[in-house]
Amino acid sequence: MADAPTAGSDQGSVDAFLQGGTSLRHAPGPYFGAYGGRWMPESLIAALDELEDTFEKAKADPEFTAQIADLNKNYSGRPSLLTEAKRFAEHAGGVRIFLKREDLNHTGSHKINNVLGQALLAKRMGKTRVIAETGAGQHGVASATAAALLGLECVVYMGAEDCRRQALNVARMELLGATVIPVTNGSQTLKDAINEALRDWVANVGNTHYLLGTAAGAHPFPALVRYFHEVIGEEARAQILEQAGRLPDAVCACIGGGSNAIGIFHGFLDDPSVKIYGFEAGGDGVETGRHAATITLGRPGVLHGARSYLMQDDDGQTIESHSISAGLDYPGVGPEHSYLADIGRVSYEPITDSEAMEAFRLLCRTEGIIPAIESSHALAGAIKVGQRLASEAGPAGASDKIVIVNLSGRGDKDVATAAEWFDLLDQDSAEAAIGKEGEQL
Amino acid sequence: MTTAPNTSKSAIAIDKARAEGRAALIGYLPAGYPSVEETIAAGIALARNGADLIEVGIPYSDPVMDGPVIQAATTEALAKGFHVRQVFDVVAGITSQTDAAVLVMTYWNPVVRMGVDEFSRRLAEAGGAGLITPDLIPDEAAEWMDASEKYGLDRVFLVAPSSTPERMRRTVEASRGFVYAVSIMGVTGARSAVSDAATGVVAAAKAAGAERVCVGLGVSTAEQVAEIAAYADGVIVGSALVAAVRDGGVDAVAQLTKDLSTGLARK
Numbered sequence: 001m002a003d004a005p006t007a008g009s010d011q012g013s014v015d016a017f018l019q020g021g022t023s024l025r026h027a028p029g030p031y032f033g034a035y036g037g038r039w040m041p042e043s044l045i046a047a048l049d050e051l052e053d054t055f056e057k058a059k060a061d062p063e064f065t066a067q068i069a070d071l072n073k074n075y076s077g078r079p080s081l082l083t084e085a086k087r088f089a090e091h092a093g094g095v096r097i098f099l100k101r102e103d104l105n106h107t108g109s110h111k112i113n114n115v116l117g118q119a120l121l122a123k124r125m126g127k128t129r130v131i132a133e134t135g136a137g138q139h140g141v142a143s144a145t146a147a148a149l150l151g152l153e154c155v156v157y158m159g160a161e162d163c164r165r166q167a168l169n170v171a172r173m174e175l176l177g178a179t180v181i182p183v184t185n186g187s188q189t190l191k192d193a194i195n196e197a198l199r200d201w202v203a204n205v206g207n208t209h210y211l212l213g214t215a216a217g218a219h220p221f222p223a224l225v226r227y228f229h230e231v232i233g234e235e236a237r238a239q240i241l242e243q244a245g246r247l248p249d250a251v252c253a254c255i256g257g258g259s260n261a262i263g264i265f266h267g268f269l270d271d272p273s274v275k276i277y278g279f280e281a282g283g284d285g286v287e288t289g290r291h292a293a294t295i296t297l298g299r300p301g302v303l304h305g306a307r308s309y310l311m312q313d314d315d316g317q318t319i320e321s322h323s324i325s326a327g328l329d330y331p332g333v334g335p336e337h338s339y340l341a342d343i344g345r346v347s348y349e350p351i352t353d354s355e356a357m358e359a360f361r362l363l364c365r366t367e368g369i370i371p372a373i374e375s376s377h378a379l380a381g382a383i384k385v386g387q388r389l390a391s392e393a394g395p396a397g398a399s400d401k402i403v404i405v406n407l408s409g410r411g412d413k414d415v416a417t418a419a420e421w422f423d424l425l426d427q428d429s430a431e432a433a434i435g436k437e438g439e440q441l
Numbered sequence: 442m443t444t445a446p447n448t449s450k451s452a453i454a455i456d457k458a459r460a461e462g463r464a465a466l467i468g469y470l471p472a473g474y475p476s477v478e479e480t481i482a483a484g485i486a487l488a489r490n491g492a493d494l495i496e497v498g499i500p501y502s503d504p505v506m507d508g509p510v511i512q513a514a515t516t517e518a519l520a521k522g523f524h525v526r527q528v529f530d531v532v533a534g535i536t537s538q539t540d541a542a543v544l545v546m547t548y549w550n551p552v553v554r555m556g557v558d559e560f561s562r563r564l565a566e567a568g569g570a571g572l573i574t575p576d577l578i579p580d581e582a583a584e585w586m587d588a589s590e591k592y593g594l595d596r597v598f599l600v601a602p603s604s605t606p607e608r609m610r611r612t613v614e615a616s617r618g619f620v621y622a623v624s625i626m627g628v629t630g631a632r633s634a635v636s637d638a639a640t641g642v643v644a645a646a647k648a649a650g651a652e653r654v655c656v657g658l659g660v661s662t663a664e665q666v667a668e669i670a671a672y673a674d675g676v677i678v679g680s681a682l683v684a685a686v687r688d689g690g691v692d693a694v695a696q697l698t699k700d701l702s703t704g705l706a707r708k
Contacts, residue, residue, distance in 0.1 A: 043601040203627040316554030318502040
């Protein structure tokens with residue numbers, strides 16, 4: 001096992017892929033190159049085996065795939081639109097930019113794709129209770145939604161600090177019938193919420209499914225979560241062929257754990273002409289140490305069940321991540337992304353809080369769409385990619401270039417943060433206090 | 442299970458207890474809590490008052506198998522600046538003063554970070570017996586299998602009530618020294634009753650070929666020790682000892698160890 005970053009070590013794989021010899025789609029796990037696996041307590045291995053077995057059978061069962069298709073269409077509102085953002089694109093070198101509108105899904109983000117799929121798997125396993133971790137609350141709200149729809153008990157673990165900052169999301173989960181348990185140990189953030197959910201799972205695995213929110217964790221979670229999000233990339237690929245008549249030059253997504261990104265990337269992994277970019281949270285700037293740029297600066301390690309890039313110190317202790325975006329504020333990343341980084345198929349770059357917030361404001365003002373701050377990292381990255389493509393193509397060719405951005409979620413949840421960032425509030429107003437202190441009821 | 446008793450320090454310690462007509466007592470202490478010096482002193486007190494094996498835990502940022510008592514202790518040790526390399530000072534400090542077999546219990550990432558071979562070499566140099574690995578299963582342990590063979594260290598994997606017969610066989614086969622039977626589906630911490638599941642796990646591990654099976658999780662009293670000593674080769678006590686360190690320091694550890702060891706004799 002390599003102990004240092006191993007960029008380029010699997011160059012053979014990407015060469016074979018580029019020569020048409022290997023498909024990068026539908027990677028089954030447990031390993032993605034040197035990443036993935038099951039670094040988990042023995043107590044949970046039987047449950048992971050059961051989940052893997054149930055998942056494999058469900059995929060092959062037309063009744064299950066029909067159920068998913070029906071929920072996607074009639075509950076989530078899929079297919080989500082692919083919207084051309086012409087006024088926004090003027091700021092990206094004049095290339096054409098298309099937004100994959102996951103923000104228009106029920107509950108306001110891509111998260112619904114995964115929770116519906118996993119909740120159905122929980123039912124197939126005869127489990128009556130689901131547990132979930134959440135950072136800002138998006139995955140918690142989505143999990144509570146799926147549990148309400150399918151009649152499952154739902155318990156959500158959330159860092160105590162996040163509960164305070166996102167009190168309205170706690171209320172949303174409770175309205176949907178979930179129990180929210182504030183996590184007060186460790187750093188009281190998303191990673192500690194995952195730790196606490198794992199402790200619950202070990203003790204209650206008989207009747208409980210752990211509804212993990214991102215394409216990370218122990219096998220089969222990375223491949224399973226990706227499977228339910230593949231619809232994003234499949235739709236986007238068909239839509240761009242329909243609307244623009246050809247494949248895009250580039251696809252951009254934001255990366256925390258990486259579930260929205262792997263979902264849209266998957267549709268284009270085997271198209272060598274399509275460049276793929278993942279944008280990590282650069283926080284205050286990667287040079288400050290206050291960031292969540294796991295692939296950019298992390299080193300391989302094991303956390304939460306998988307070997308992957310990891311923000312860790314010289315002792316192997318996990319380092320706390322920092323980002324204005326709670327959804328990207330995680331010191332790990334899904335193992336398939338680590339592999340795609342090493343073989344050079346996907347480029348991962350950091351976007352600072354400032355860059356993301358500028359892109360946030362720009363999309364609001366040019367397109368009338370308020371994006372999630374998470375997705376704003378992808379938008380900021382797309383501006384850079386667009387400008388690069390334009391400078392390569394020259395003034396005449398820029399308008400022929402096409403970039404797809406996965407707009408993974410809507411920004412209604414982020415209005416207080418944004419208002420504070422842009423200093424839009426009277427300093428004496430109640431809203432100003434909310435911006436500083438987080439949402440309060 | 443590789444058992445060669447002349448090389449496995451854990452096996453020697455357990456077999457010695459067995460020859461005395463009792464189960465072995467295994468006590469857990471988190472390194473650096475409340476300080477490296479006090480961990481060494483507490484470890485020596487454990488060994489001198491009836492413990493045959495000692496588990497020294499490495500404080501880790503994400504201890505998913507630990508309950509509140511151990512979490513609080515390891516979080517405090519980290520906050521005070523504990524470094525992973527200091528675990529070798531703790532091991533050497535105890536092994537230089539006692540005959541106890543001293544194992545390190547660690548989540549896997551700190552070992553990965555140091556390098557599995559380097560970690561193993563330093564552990565062997567410090568006189569350590571081997572590693573207990575709560576989040577490493579044999580499926581992922583190729584590197585550790587090699588390093589443990591190279592340095593003569595024990596590999597203590599866990600088996601659980603949920604382990605299938607096939608996994609039980611595979612884990613027993615990969616283990617060296619003893620097999621750690623998790624008594625209950627849950628995390629560390631004292632419980633009022635030891636789960637009935639424990640007898641089943643031990644029986645299944647023995648049926649899979651294990652020569653030495655020790656039971657842990659939830660054990661805190663001499664009565665529980667006696668109950669487990671009736672069917673297992675060793676009894677593992679963790680959170681209760683950590684609470685003793687917290688509330689009464691080294692003297693309380695000595696007293697609790699004496700008390701626990703009264704339950705070891707086979708009736």
